[in-house]
Amino acid sequence: MMVRRAQDGDRRAFEQLYRLHVNRVYGLCLRMTGQHALAEELTQEAFIRAWERLESFRGDSQFFSWLYRLTFNVVLGDKRSQQRREARVVGTDDLESLGHPAQGQRPGLRADLEAAIAALPPGAREVFILHDVEGYKHEEIAEIAGIAQGTSKAHLHRARRLLREQLA
Template identity: 35%
Template sequence: MNPDAFGLESALVSRARTGDEEALEAVFHAYRTQVYNLGRRICGNEEDAEDVLQDTFLEVCRSINRFRGDGSLWGWVRRVAASKAFMLLRRERIRSGRTVSGDGLSPDAFGVAPREPTGPIDLEAALSRLSPVTRAVLWLHDVEGYTHEEIGELMEKTASFSKSQLSRAHRRLREWLG
């Protein structure tokens, strides 16, 4: 279902704000794949993506009244999902006792050391070699269309941090992919 089709989004949001379970379910079905994919790209694994999906829609159900309608519903849901993904990454970092270095997270900051390629490398493998934060900045900026200011706000960092992470991601991908 595309909730934007035929101007249904505002009607769907109005119903969801009253607690209408069918409307909330429609929001879930409309965006679950996109939220899962965003969580997968930021967190780097399916289990965490499932957690992001669940946490996102729990928050959407609790907070639908905070959606002002300034932008699209998907834009708001996407922002909630990205925030939940970053919170999950921060919790994991705190739980594991790993720290953030001066220029971002080290490649093994979440227990995943970069792999050396053993043969031809594809984009998916190259992305998996990036640190979770660098990969998230790349995905949010280049694929999702976030600005550096928005990414900085989501990550509780500066826009300059986002720019440097994106530059690092592009440089490493060029090195790895040729």
């Protein structure tokens, strides 16, 4: 098994795993960030972390499910750091100088949505992104996240309800 060889330190086996999964990992990063350069950077970060943490893969699920979850966490971690950096750069005095949006426009709708998604409980957030953003089916989500299909459906229902409440 290629994963077992990579866990034993075989760099060529890991390189094969990289080639096999890099496009899907990049696709996830791109869909979550919307930026090609950042997606490339996060793809590399995900594979670096995968190499560093390869011994934690126990084989209970498919390798890509483990890699997907790791990548998902890398992207979320980057988003959190970016938000912290932006919060330090923009002070409250700077916010007042930004002016007012044109009438009829909802200022910061995308930012509001991203903040609302980030505020979701972790399980609900993960299922929401996997299902509504990434387009995975509940069966696939159950395998990736290691939960039952019914739990996936419940998390999605909860996420949508909480988002409606927050954005209303």
